[in-house]
Amino acid sequence: MIPRVRWLVVVAVLGLAAAVALWPRGDEPAPRTPPPGPDVAAARAAAGLPGCADAAEGPQQLRGVTTTCLGTGGPVDAAAALGGRDVLLNVWATWCQPCKEELPLLAEYDAGEGIDVVTLAVQSGQGDALVLLRALGVRLESLIDEDGSVAAALRVPNALPASYLLKADGTVSFIGEPRLFRTVADIRTAVAEGLA
Secondary structure: OOHHHHHHHHHHHHHHHHHHHHOOOOOOOOOOOOOOOOOHHHHHHHHOOOOOOOOOOOOHHHOOOEEEEOOOOOEEEHHHHHOOOOEEEEEEOOOOHHHHHHHHHHHHHHHHOOOEEEEEEEOOOHHHHHHHHHHHOOOOEEEEEOOOHHHHHHOOOOOOOEEEEEOOOOOEEEEOOOOOOOOHHHHHHHHHHHHO
């Protein structure tokens, strides 16, 4: 075969193979849909969480940031939900094992102390967050940050849980010591030092 003809045959075969490979087919598998999560309305009713506060103003960095109240399922302004009072804000996720150990301690602390505890679920679905809070027996005022806007405004670190002290004057402080609450006394000490 003449070299020029040989190259034409090779190019034609490669072109035909590319056309066959790229040709649309009707036997493509349907896109996978994730398995359904828990029924959110039923999970919300079973969790029995309180509604969220609605103050006039709150921390500057949270103004205009919308999140969802887990107790009601409705949208709330993050600053309004956390403003006008001293709040211990705990950021957690359903996949975080240390968070699961810390949440019941926060509920125990909230029951007898003078400062409100609010939880903020991140990187989690509403149904899963509600099911976990119910399983842990935690009935705290709770928000869920479905789009990550609250976490971005607070500059939440990658490692969870993370806690913040939000004062009534709008000041926000990250609690770095201890990073993980292991006892109610740890929480009490961190809050007292933060408020001092």
